[in-house]
Amino acid sequence: KKRTSTYFIKCNDLILNLKRAKLENRLENRLKHYAKYKLLIIDEIGYLPIDAEDAKLFFQLIDMRYEQKSTILTTNASFKTWGDIFQDPKIANAILDRVLHHATVVNIIGDSYRLKDHFNKENTKQGDK
Template structure:
């Protein structure tokens, strides 16, 4: 076995697939550019690192359970002129996550709340910030089921572990008083420890209609809004723009 064959065998044994695939071209590059052993090794190992980083990012995005893979670049800011594009881009720096702050998107159906929340979440996941997306109705249903099965604390810990939790469509369905208490427990556990993004079609003054119990509603609002950025979107629905566009 030649030295080259031995090196290939070693790399395959170590499961360095990208280094194996790029070995010959790297050797040629080293010889052509008269690189040192260290420089050549850095170039070769970078192939493996880049591949593993890409795979890890892909896995983080998959774990996030996002409803789509639309990013900020896919959002039509010209259609929703009320949105401050610079502010949204600032959120993708993830400073609000590092400071345990919340984002709340308020607006009617179809204005882009979920798109923006998801895009910010995907940008966080790509930076290996643990992120999870869930519809409010599904979240409450999981907490309710966990309580019935005497494993509520485990489920609360599960949703608390994410550095960024996106709760979508808060307010589309009312939440029963007992279930509101479960939702409060989660918000309370995340308060000042983790960041949460919420989207809702209901203004804060009407959140009593969501949670039924005014005391619980106020307690939830207090914790969500204490360290938060509120983005009001009074614009038109994306979903209807093609139906009402002028010829």
């Protein structure tokens, strides 16, 4: 079987790892670590604030992977709000420019599957009474 090297990480964990690496003068090595995977999945962009300095670290990774490797980003935030998420509209635009250039955007509309499962359990419990 042929396998694709894949790495999954939540956005906040990624940012924390990049910040730590920068403080320890290992940023280039950490960026190369994330850049080596054929597929990088970054989950939950925009759930926690990303300050302008952290946005620059995120941009460096996206730029390093641009047109080289595949990246999947998950978010509930529309692209219009990315300037607020990254607290720097210029960096947000530069990230989006690279991310969307060859992208396939999949919009999923509907209720959260986690909440759906919760409400189904609640309805089942109420039906048992």
